[in-house]
Each structure stands twice: as structure tokens, then as C-alpha cells.
Amino acid sequence: MQKNSNLVAVALITSLFFLWGFALNLNPILIPHLKKACQLTDFQSSLIDSASYIAYFLLPIPAALFMKKYGYKGGIVLGLLLFSFGAALFYPAAAVRNYGFFLGALFIVFSGMAFLETAANPLITLIGDPKSATQRINLAQSFNGFAAVSSTYFGGMFILSGNSLTEAQTAAMPPAELNTFLNKEASSVQMPFVVISLVVFVVAIMVWRTTFPPVKEESAAELKDEQRPLSVRIGELLRNKHLMSGVLAEFFYVGAQSCVSSFFIRFSERVAGFEEKPAANYLAIAFGGFMAGRFIGTFLMRYFNPVKLLVTYTIINIILIICAVNLHGTAAVYTLMGVWFFMSIMFPTIFSLSIKDLGAKTKLGSSLVIMGIVGGALLPPLMGRISDMFNIQIAYMVPCACFVGILWFAVKNLKVKNVEIVAGH
Known part of the structure; x- marks a missing residue:
């Protein structure tokens, strides 16, 4: 029962x-x-x-x-x-x-x-x-x-x-x-x-x-830590440079994911002349690539260091977006669709690296990393403003810059060998 x-x-x-x-x-x-x-x-x-x-x-x-x-x-x-x-x-x-x-x-x-x-x-x-x-x-x-x-x-x-x-x-x-x-x-x-x-x-x-x-x-250590004032515990975490760099990387990732996804239909209409319904179908295919990337990425992590995989995927996405910004027609749309596959492992890998070795502070530290999702609230308006001022292709340099920030975080963690992937988004 x-x-x-x-x-x-x-x-x-x-x-x-x-x-x-x-x-x-x-x-x-x-x-x-x-x-x-x-x-x-x-x-x-x-x-x-x-x-x-x-x-x-x-x-x-x-x-x-x-x-x-x-x-x-x-x-x-x-x-x-x-x-x-x-x-x-x-x-x-x-x-x-x-x-x-x-x-x-x-x-x-x-x-x-x-x-x-x-x-x-x-x-x-x-x-x-x-x-x-x-x-x-x-x-x-x-x-x-x-x-x-x-x-x-x-x-x-x-x-x-x-x-x-x-x-x-x-x-x-x-x-x-x-x-x-x-x-x-x-x-x-x-x-x-x-x-x-x-x-x-x-x-x-x-x-x-x-x-x-x-x-x-809760472990005994967690229960003991939770008895201290919340402001003191948060203050300690805010001084943890590794955790804060992870929060920033997650800010960049969710911002990039939101920017790439939210303006895809607009991009397809302007750059390739697609109507909105076919553009939505292409977006669904791109999300399918994201889902496939999760499974394939999980498999690859059995044989390759997750941090090195993160570095590789980030570099590939920077290249793909630069190509999408400079190409025209369906080639630009197809290139942009590839970005989803290589975004697939980023959130859980960054998350896991960020909270590594926090011990009894892991739960509260995880909440701070989740708060980094606010990148999805702040960066799309920046991209929208650039699109209004110039055009939608140039605006895609915003997520490109985000991937550069993620690359910085990943390179900083190249010496980390064992990463337990604990969450996704």
C-alpha cells in the first residue's frame, strides 16, 4: 500500500x-x-x-x-x-x-x-x-x-x-x-x-x-546552521566568490535562453520571411533538439568531464550566434536552431558547479542560484530595445555576450573533475 x-x-x-x-x-x-x-x-x-x-x-x-x-x-x-x-x-x-x-x-x-x-x-x-x-x-x-x-x-x-x-x-x-x-x-x-x-x-x-x-x-549540520539568523547566513553566502560567480553565470544562461527563444519567431519572420505558424513549428523542432541534447549530454558526461563539455558547448554557441547574425534567409534560422542543442546541459551543469562544496549551506545557496534566473527578466528587454533601435539580427548579440560570460565561468572551473549534476531547467 x-x-x-x-x-x-x-x-x-x-x-x-x-x-x-x-x-x-x-x-x-x-x-x-x-x-x-x-x-x-x-x-x-x-x-x-x-x-x-x-x-x-x-x-x-x-x-x-x-x-x-x-x-x-x-x-x-x-x-x-x-x-x-x-x-x-x-x-x-x-x-x-x-x-x-x-x-x-x-x-x-x-x-x-x-x-x-x-x-x-x-x-x-x-x-x-x-x-x-x-x-x-x-x-x-x-x-x-x-x-x-x-x-x-x-x-x-x-x-x-x-x-x-x-x-x-x-x-x-x-x-x-x-x-x-x-x-x-x-x-x-x-x-x-x-x-x-x-x-x-x-x-x-x-x-x-x-x-x-x-x-x-535536514542533516544535523543543516539543522544547526538553520538556527542562525537568515541575514547572517545569506551574508556569508554573498561573500562566497565561487557561489556568486555561479549566480552570475546562471543569470547569463537564463537571460540567453530567454532571448534566443523569445525572439525566434520574430527573427524567422524578419530574416527568412517565415509566417508565424511555420516559425512556431521550427521553434518546436529546436526545443526537440534541446530535449535530445539533455539525453545526449547526460550520456557524454559518463566519458567526458562535464566542465570541458560546458566549455565546448559554449564556444559552439558563440560561433552559431555570430553566424546567425551575419547569415540571411533560412540558413540563419537553421543556424540559430542549433543553439538549443548546445544550451541543453548548461543550466544543470552551472547549477551543480555553483553549489559544489557548500555543505550545510547547500539549500540556501541553491535558492540564491535560482534567483539568478532573473536574467530572464532583465536581458530580453535589453534585446528588445536594441531590436527597436537597429534590427533583430544585431539584437542577437545580447545572448552571444551572455555565452561569453558563461565561458568565463566554465574556464574558471576547468580544474574541477567530479561534478554531480543535480538539477535542470
């Missing part, structure tokens, strides 16, 4: 990896869609990423403190309810076609996701046989990758209309007709997000009704 209960709990926790991966990877669909429906600049549309990722900066430590008091299950239920509520708000946001409303809804969605990620990554390793903990988290992460592919197809099919207006067509259209067109575009997000909201709410009920096995994770 206990074994069956564990299996249900593991299945539910694994589903969370799919849910947040699905929502996170709808942003590259929402950015061009809301840009059109709300008549935004590239800079304004990039605030979709800002509203999403700022939650990851603000919520990890509060989420950890909440779960310290109410447990993992309480944190997960709260996270799912926030997720469901935020998704439901897309319906009225589309009805009034208010961009600020959309951004507020996204912030609530991703606040929920911050709770889910803070809980699910450690919990999946703590439920069940400790000997199979690594296999469980790798299996769960594979659902995260599958979600990235499926969400892009879902968004391309049910959200993107394939109808775009040039600036000349927009200017020539009568105001009433233009308003009708834009309202129809905005309304296409309503039913997909209502469905997402309902599915997430059902999962929240299932988690609430499921009995989770008791977990004991």
Missing part, C-alpha cells in the same frame, strides 16, 4: 515538471502574439519575459520559508492554485485587451511556478528509494523537455492565427475594422488558458487529496 502511495506521489510530482515546462515555453508564442494583438514594440513585448522571470527572483526564499512551516505539499498546492488563478486571468485580460493585465496574470502564474520548482526538484529525490533518486529526477526532467516541444505546437495551433498586418496595412485599415481584428487576435488566448487553468486546478486537488510519504532531509 505504501509503495502504491509513493508511486502516485512520484507521478504527481513528475507532472509538475511538465506543467511548468509547458507554461514557461509558451512565452515565445505569447511574445509575437501579444505584440500584434496589443500593438507593441519589441521592447514592450519582451516585458512578457520580465513579468515571468521576476517571480523567480522574488519568490524562492519566501517559498522555502513557507514550505519550512507548511511542508512541501502545502507549497505545491499553493503554487498550483496561484498558477491556475493566473492562467484564468488571461480570459478577462483578453476581453479588455489590456497589456498590463496580461503581465499581471503572467506574474501570478510564474509566482506559482516558483513555488513548484522550489518544491519539486528536491522532493522528487526524497520520495522513494534513495538509490534511484538520480533516475527519478532525470525522468522528471525529461517531461520538462517534452513540455517545451508540446507547448510550442499547442501555442502555434491554438493561439497563433497566422494573420499578420504590415505597418502599411495597419495604417490603411479603418479604426473600427482594426479594433475588431485586434480583439479577435487577443481572444485566441482565452480558451487555451482556461483549459490550462482547469487542468492545473485538477492537479492541485489531486495533490491535496494525496497522502505524501514523510520525508526527512
Whole structure:
């Protein structure tokens, strides 16, 4: 009976990896869609990423403190309810076609996701046989990758209309007709997000009704460390140069990932003349490369030093983006698609290197590394501003610069031989 209960709990926790991966990877669909429906600049549309990722900066430590008091299950239920509520708000946001409303809804969605990620990554390793903990988290992460592919197809099919207006067509259209067109575009997000909201709410009920096995994770050293003031513990970690360089590297990585993904459809339209639906299909293929890269990278790490692999992959991505910036037509799009494959190992490898040898401070240090995800909130607007000022190809030098920062971190850690890859994103 206990074994069956564990299996249900593991299945539910694994589903969370799919849910947040699905929502996170709808942003590259929402950015061009809301840009059109709300008549935004590239800079304004990039605030979709800002509203999403700022939650990851603000919520990890509060989420950890909440779960310290109410447990993992309480944190997960709260996270799912926030997720469901935020998704439901897309319906009225589309009805009034208010961009600020959309951004507020996204912030609530991703606040929920911050709770889910803070809980699910450690919990999946703590439920069940400790000997199979690594296999469980790798299996769960594979659902995260599958979600990235499926969400892009879902968004391309049910959200993107394939109808775009040039600036000349927009200017020539009568105001009433233009308003009708834009309202129809905005309304296409309503039913997909209502469905997402309902599915997430059902999962929240299932988690609430499921009995989770008791977990004991704190060692004696961790319990002793947690009795000291939080400000003192954070201050010590902020003075840890290795950890802080890892936080910065994760800032660069998530910023690069967001920039590359969020503007891909825009890039494909401008550089290769693709329409938005075919561009979304190419993006889904690129995410498939990311998922394949996770499996292949995990296999290669059995035979090659993960840090050397990180150095190699980063150099390749710098070269690929420089080529994408200088090529034209479909060649530029195909080159850019290759970047996802070589991004696949970066988040978990940087994460694992960052928290290496933290001992009793590992959990709090991990929260600081997760806060580095705020790069996804700050760097896409910079890229959007450069795109508005120059063009989308030149703007892709922003993620290129991010990969240079990651290369600096990787080279600094070349002497590290044993790295236990513990998390992914």
C-alpha cells in the first residue's frame, strides 16, 4: 500500500515538471502574439519575459520559508492554485485587451511556478528509494523537455492565427475594422488558458487529496546552521566568490535562453520571411533538439568531464550566434536552431558547479542560484530595445555576450573533475 502511495506521489510530482515546462515555453508564442494583438514594440513585448522571470527572483526564499512551516505539499498546492488563478486571468485580460493585465496574470502564474520548482526538484529525490533518486529526477526532467516541444505546437495551433498586418496595412485599415481584428487576435488566448487553468486546478486537488510519504532531509549540520539568523547566513553566502560567480553565470544562461527563444519567431519572420505558424513549428523542432541534447549530454558526461563539455558547448554557441547574425534567409534560422542543442546541459551543469562544496549551506545557496534566473527578466528587454533601435539580427548579440560570460565561468572551473549534476531547467 505504501509503495502504491509513493508511486502516485512520484507521478504527481513528475507532472509538475511538465506543467511548468509547458507554461514557461509558451512565452515565445505569447511574445509575437501579444505584440500584434496589443500593438507593441519589441521592447514592450519582451516585458512578457520580465513579468515571468521576476517571480523567480522574488519568490524562492519566501517559498522555502513557507514550505519550512507548511511542508512541501502545502507549497505545491499553493503554487498550483496561484498558477491556475493566473492562467484564468488571461480570459478577462483578453476581453479588455489590456497589456498590463496580461503581465499581471503572467506574474501570478510564474509566482506559482516558483513555488513548484522550489518544491519539486528536491522532493522528487526524497520520495522513494534513495538509490534511484538520480533516475527519478532525470525522468522528471525529461517531461520538462517534452513540455517545451508540446507547448510550442499547442501555442502555434491554438493561439497563433497566422494573420499578420504590415505597418502599411495597419495604417490603411479603418479604426473600427482594426479594433475588431485586434480583439479577435487577443481572444485566441482565452480558451487555451482556461483549459490550462482547469487542468492545473485538477492537479492541485489531486495533490491535496494525496497522502505524501514523510520525508526527512535536514542533516544535523543543516539543522544547526538553520538556527542562525537568515541575514547572517545569506551574508556569508554573498561573500562566497565561487557561489556568486555561479549566480552570475546562471543569470547569463537564463537571460540567453530567454532571448534566443523569445525572439525566434520574430527573427524567422524578419530574416527568412517565415509566417508565424511555420516559425512556431521550427521553434518546436529546436526545443526537440534541446530535449535530445539533455539525453545526449547526460550520456557524454559518463566519458567526458562535464566542465570541458560546458566549455565546448559554449564556444559552439558563440560561433552559431555570430553566424546567425551575419547569415540571411533560412540558413540563419537553421543556424540559430542549433543553439538549443548546445544550451541543453548548461543550466544543470552551472547549477551543480555553483553549489559544489557548500555543505550545510547547500539549500540556501541553491535558492540564491535560482534567483539568478532573473536574467530572464532583465536581458530580453535589453534585446528588445536594441531590436527597436537597429534590427533583430544585431539584437542577437545580447545572448552571444551572455555565452561569453558563461565561458568565463566554465574556464574558471576547468580544474574541477567530479561534478554531480543535480538539477535542470
